[in-house]
Amino acid sequence: MxxxxxxxxxxxxxxxxxxxxxxxxxxxxxxxxxxxxxxxxxxxxxxxxxxxxxxxxxxxxxxxxxxxxxxxxxxxxxxxxxxxxxxxIVPFGPVMVAPVIMAFGNREQQERFLPGIASGEVWWSQGYSEPGAGSDLASLKTRAERVGDHYIVNGQKTWTTLGQYGDWIFCLVRTSTEGKPQTGISFLLIDMKSPGVTVRPIKLLDGEHEVNEVWFDNVKVPVENLIGEENKGWTYAKHLLSHERTNIADVNRAKRELERLKRIAKAEGVYDDLRFRDQIALLEVDIVALEMLVLRVLSAEKSGKQSLDIAGLLKIRGSEIQQRYTELMMLAAGPFSLPFIFEAMDAGWQGDFPGGVVANAPLAANYFNMRKTTIYGGSNEVQRNIVAQTVLG
Structure with missing residues (x-):
């Protein structure tokens, strides 16, 4: 290697x-x-x-x-x-659904959907989680019943990130109740402008409208929007989730945010505190270790070897690192991490550090927002079980 x-x-x-x-x-x-x-x-x-x-x-x-x-x-x-x-890059189109369409969609679907994703013209959303069906995704209840050349979709999705901007949404829907729960799920592409689709905002602690509920009330979806075979959607979902979990690790963003943490610590005068700097050093070691793990996977892929199935492990470490650097930023700024006034920030007034670095950025808000990272994309507790089974044996 x-x-x-x-x-x-x-x-x-x-x-x-x-x-x-x-x-x-x-x-x-x-x-x-x-x-x-x-x-x-x-x-x-x-x-x-x-x-x-x-x-x-x-x-x-x-x-x-x-x-x-x-x-x-x-x-x-x-x-x-x-x-x-x-x-x-908003991942739902180019990083998540596009590989599924390439691998399991037919030629007509590829020619219809991929150009709009590649150009950035069409905004995609993800319809996976439901109330009571998050980490246990196989228990989803949104129903798609075939009537002639359409499916009639009824149900609810939740935590739909940036769904208020969505043009299309890819959904896991239940098309059968026979056998194991995983065997009755299908992968459906739905136009969010269709009659019966309602998007309702979920306001977060920081006041942002990042996630949504999406309701389907007798939504008609053409059968040609089904990806692959009916009741085989769980297979396609697993293919997609491997891309999502690797994407969540986001070691490159962690490297950038580490430098921002150092800037904040220096501006606030805590960088000279040896105990605080020890925490920054520990974080940096973890980021380097995560990067080495990513590079090991890349090295295996480049050489044509089968890399370990460690998407879950990347997700665990990456999400924990994201939580840690937002926590340290908030601790460094102390009470200055609290102000979060949209109008002031949009107008350019938040105060400046020497060198033009925004001072009172929403550090506390980012801290609270990042609490989600160990839950979405499959909770870290579930990921540890998967790693134990697939990697450790």
């Missing part, structure tokens, strides 16, 4: 770095570096810039319009985007 990058890979990194710096809007980068609120326009603007370059689907093979990069190149792209202050 060689974790050193080749000269060709280093040249690729420089190419990506140069392009991102030239094309990432400075106002968006400023918001990301200082944890200010990103609007739909901010996220969509960057997605369309990447789409025009052909890099929004950066993980896609060439046959579907992607760049055909290998695992190491994809990692370097993600790292350079994160360090430059680019918003995270």
């Amino acid at each position: 060689d974790l050193a990058f080749t000269p060709e890979e280093l040249a690729f990194r420089e190419e990506i770095r140069t392009w991102v710096r030239a094309n990432l809007p400075p106002d968006i980068a400023h918001k990301v570096h200082n944890a200010q609120r990103l609007t739909r326009d901010d996220m969509q603007r960057w997605a369309k810039i990447l789409g025009k370059k052909g890099w929004l689907g950066y993980g896609w093979p060439k046959q579907f319009g992607g760049p055909g990069w290998n695992a190491v190149q994809k990692h370097l792209f993600e790292e350079e985007c994160a360090l430059a202050g680019a918003p995270r």
